[in-house]
Amino acid sequence: MAIEHADVLRAAHLARVGLSEDEATGYVDDLSRILKMVDQLQAVDTQDITPLAHPLDATQRLRPDEVTEHSQRERFQACAPAVTDGLYLVPRVVE
Amino acid sequence: MHDKTLTELAAGLQAGEFSSRELCQAALERIEHLDGELNSFITVIAEQALANADAADRARDAGNAGPLAGLPLALKDIFCTQGVRTSCGSKMLDDFASPYDATVVEKLRQAGAVNIGKTNMDEFAMGSSNENSFYGPVKNPWDLSAVPGGSSGGSAAAVAAGLVPAALGTDTGGSIRQPAAFCGITGLKPTYGRVSRYGMVAYASSLDQGGPLARTAADCALLLETIAGHDVRDSTSVARVVPDYTAELETSLSGLKIGLPKEYFGDGLDPEVETAVREAIKVYESLGAKVCEVSLPHTHLAIPAYYVIAPAEASSNLSRYDGVRFGHRCDDPTDLEDLYKRTRAEGFGEEVKRRILIGTHTLSEGFFDAYYLKAQQVRRLIRQDFLDAFDEVDVLMGPTAPTPAFDLGAQKDPVSMYLQDIYTIAVNLAGIPGISVPAGFAGNRPVGLQVLAPHFAEAQLLGVAHQFQQATDWHLKRPAFGKEMA
Numbered sequence: 001m002a003i004e005h006a007d008v009l010r011a012a013h014l015a016r017v018g019l020s021e022d023e024a025t026g027y028v029d030d031l032s033r034i035l036k037m038v039d040q041l042q043a044v045d046t047q048d049i050t051p052l053a054h055p056l057d058a059t060q061r062l063r064p065d066e067v068t069e070h071s072q073r074e075r076f077q078a079c080a081p082a083v084t085d086g087l088y089l090v091p092r093v094v095e
Numbered sequence: 096m097h098d099k100t101l102t103e104l105a106a107g108l109q110a111g112e113f114s115s116r117e118l119c120q121a122a123l124e125r126i127e128h129l130d131g132e133l134n135s136f137i138t139v140i141a142e143q144a145l146a147n148a149d150a151a152d153r154a155r156d157a158g159n160a161g162p163l164a165g166l167p168l169a170l171k172d173i174f175c176t177q178g179v180r181t182s183c184g185s186k187m188l189d190d191f192a193s194p195y196d197a198t199v200v201e202k203l204r205q206a207g208a209v210n211i212g213k214t215n216m217d218e219f220a221m222g223s224s225n226e227n228s229f230y231g232p233v234k235n236p237w238d239l240s241a242v243p244g245g246s247s248g249g250s251a252a253a254v255a256a257g258l259v260p261a262a263l264g265t266d267t268g269g270s271i272r273q274p275a276a277f278c279g280i281t282g283l284k285p286t287y288g289r290v291s292r293y294g295m296v297a298y299a300s301s302l303d304q305g306g307p308l309a310r311t312a313a314d315c316a317l318l319l320e321t322i323a324g325h326d327v328r329d330s331t332s333v334a335r336v337v338p339d340y341t342a343e344l345e346t347s348l349s350g351l352k353i354g355l356p357k358e359y360f361g362d363g364l365d366p367e368v369e370t371a372v373r374e375a376i377k378v379y380e381s382l383g384a385k386v387c388e389v390s391l392p393h394t395h396l397a398i399p400a401y402y403v404i405a406p407a408e409a410s411s412n413l414s415r416y417d418g419v420r421f422g423h424r425c426d427d428p429t430d431l432e433d434l435y436k437r438t439r440a441e442g443f444g445e446e447v448k449r450r451i452l453i454g455t456h457t458l459s460e461g462f463f464d465a466y467y468l469k470a471q472q473v474r475r476l477i478r479q480d481f482l483d484a485f486d487e488v489d490v491l492m493g494p495t496a497p498t499p500a501f502d503l504g505a506q507k508d509p510v511s512m513y514l515q516d517i518y519t520i521a522v523n524l525a526g527i528p529g530i531s532v533p534a535g536f537a538g539n540r541p542v543g544l545q546v547l548a549p550h551f552a553e554a555q556l557l558g559v560a561h562q563f564q565q566a567t568d569w570h571l572k573r574p575a576f577g578k579e580m581a
Contacts, residue, residue, distance in 0.1 A: 015455040016432070017452070018437050019440065027452060033510050034453055037510055038470075041399050046473060051468055051471030056287060056288055056333065060330060063327070080419070093430070093431055
């Protein structure tokens with residue numbers, strides 16, 4: 001399946017990666033060749049094959065719903081780009 | 096001291112031939128003199144390392160030293176280290192000092208090991224050459240015009256150049272084994288789930304696995320028995336007893352059944368690499384092993400499946416880098432969307448963006464079934480190939496990489512670069528363990544022999560590698576680079 005300029009811009013928007021028109025153009029050829037290589041998968045009959053999401057076929061373990069950690073807000077906010085009064089600062093969303 | 100293995104250095108410390116401070120000081124001096132050219136380290140923590148070396152010396156004097164007490168190690172810059180930069184080779188995390196330690200870092204510290212610093216790597220572990228780092232490419236100590244392999248190239252180059260006796264790396268599609276092969280050292284990718292991924296920056300969560308790079312299989316055994324084990328903080332880590340890998344190294348090879356996958360000896364394999372690998376297999380035959388040909392019929396689908404699954408998982412994992420809680424943030428964002436988009440555009444490099452775009456595209460509406468679901472179905476076929484082969488043989492052997500280390504800048508096409516991992520990538524999809532051991536040279540560049548075993552058979556794998564190293568001297572060869580320094 002070929003990928004077009006609009007597909008690259010759509011993926012970039014979904015991934016929230018800013019790309020200029022020129023940058024998107026630069027990725028079209030690369031991504032097309034990768035997808036062409038990936039298209040070899042389509043030749044395989046996988047009907048009735050269960051997808052393998054975990055290499056050991058393990059399922060997610062559950063643990064007791066108990067508090068195991070104390071609040072470490074200050075510690076984890078120490079590496080944030082901008083905080084004030086214990087809150088992460090981001091641009092205003094609603095004016 | 097820089098020529099010695101981890102095991103030899105441990106014995107030297109125990110015998111009082113030198114102190115941990117002297118050992119760590121020597122490592123730091125080599126790094127200071129040699130790493131300017133090699134670029135294998137992103138961060139060196141000299142003061143902290145010497146303080147920890149002194150603590151190890153005191154613990155030894157008091158008779159309560161851990162199994163790795165006072166031994167200098169380096170960590171791929173993907174492992175979180177409290178208070179120390181963890182950049183993952185990216186501008187995105189250039190100023191990120193982790194608020195906590197990864198589980199493996201805790202385990203190494205408890206065993207007394209001294210962390211010297213954090214090694215260079217392909218950004219977010221995406222690469223096969225270590226040319227994708229924000230901090231510049233690493234060079235191969237055997238030939239400074241060659242790549243060291245990726246993405247754990249900094250760890251491999253640092254060990255090969257004798258800057259540290261061992262290091263940790265991670266392997267998502269071959270990123271421990273391929274750089275180990277390119278740099279002439281030993282690298283082990285354990286079974287998926289054998290080593291905790293807590294605090295290991297995630298690239299592709301169902302494939303990533305941490306493991307050791309060292310001079311010998313015996314050193315890898317020593318490190319694996321320290322870092323392996325169940326971790327309640329990583330729900331994908333496996334609750335199984337950790338064997339005494341060191342004690343099991345001396346297993347006889349007599350009667351060992353070795354399978355040679357015919358798909359690993361086909362088109363694209365460098366003739367000198369093939370010669371070296373076949374000579375290595377003859378050594379095994381001389382030691383009593385039986386060799387036969389086997390088939391892994393879906394091998395050609397491993398790279399296509401990987402380049403759907405890994406980017407898909409990466410696009411999800413890397414969504415956390417949004418400039419809000421940690422890492423890079425763009426200047427003066429106009430609104431939240433501008434903050435996200437410009438932060439990620441500025442913080443990520445070209446290869447990371449490429450994989451995020453592919454992953455997002457293949458997971459998006461209308462493409463999920465054709466790509467992601469299909470790849471996961473093919474993944475089961477690939478794993479079944481290995482399970483079927485291990486019904487016939489004990490281990491599989493073949494080349495680690497199709498060529499020796501290539502020149503810096505030689506691989507410009509991403510798809511050609513991806514093909515470098517043709518013999519390693521299926522192992523991650525199946526989750527089995529694999530090891531690369533030095534097995535000769537192609538020109539002046541090392542060649543690796545890859546050995547694969549069933550899930551959780553690391554003890555057998557390490558024993559098989561160790562017996563080869565008892566019978567050969569490829570692991571004793573050292574590059575000329577840095578030889579002038581004592």
